Amino acid sequence: MKKNITTLNYAKQLKGFLILLIVASTSFTNSYVQDTYDLDIDIEGSGSVNVDPDMEEYPEGSEVEITAIPADGWTFSGWSDDVTSTDNPLTVIMDDDKDITATFIINTYLLTLQTDGTEGASVSPSDPVTVEHGEVTDITATTPAGYNFTEWTAIGEGTATFGDPTLETTTVTLTGGDATVQANYLQT
Numbered sequence: 001m002k003k004n005i006t007t008l009n010y011a012k013q014l015k016g017f018l019i020l021l022i023v024a025s026t027s028f029t030n031s032y033v034q035d036t037y038d039l040d041i042d043i044e045g046s047g048s049v050n051v052d053p054d055m056e057e058y059p060e061g062s063e064v065e066i067t068a069i070p071a072d073g074w075t076f077s078g079w080s081d082d083v084t085s086t087d088n089p090l091t092v093i094m095d096d097d098k099d100i101t102a103t104f105i106i107n108t109y110l111l112t113l114q115t116d117g118t119e120g121a122s123v124s125p126s127d128p129v130t131v132e133h134g135e136v137t138d139i140t141a142t143t144p145a146g147y148n149f150t151e152w153t154a155i156g157e158g159t160a161t162f163g164d165p166t167l168e169t170t171t172v173t174l175t176g177g178d179a180t181v182q183a184n185y186l187q188t
Helices: 003-023
Strands: 039-044 048-053 062-071 074-081 090-093 098-105 108-115 122-125 128-130 135-142 145-154 160-162 167-172 179-188
Touching: 003 098, 048 098, 062 074, 062 098, 074 167, 108 122, 108 135, 108 167, 135 145
Parallel strands: 039 098, 108 179
Antiparallel strands: 048 062, 062 090, 074 098, 108 128, 122 135, 135 167, 145 179, 160 167
């Protein structure tokens, strides 16, 4: 009996070819997971921050625009922590977790008191004072003999609100810039 060596070798070669064919035709995919990062915004002072886009996590390389919005009477002064800038809005590139603080400072104004020029009249405080936006400040007018106090008035561009402008001792609150407040008198 003669063995058919050619057929056996051919079958072995064919088996190897089929395995090679299966391996060669199999496609491999690379499972790549993109890094994501957190953006945490803190606020000092009074204001808010708009984040666009606002997401839980950001893919690596994402651009995020953050905009500081001060509350009434406050001013944005800058970004700190992982980013230092005064740009507003600010574009942040997400290449790591970021902690960013928006700092707002309260506006301050110069309050100056004066009289209407009536001789012997005086006001307190007599020197200009720096006050914060919305701060209530006590003011007093002293009326000389022969005159009646009539009222307090605001002069210039600042916004001043009085507790009761017809009282010699009252309060004033500045909310719109520096202001000069005048005590007015009427001769009796």
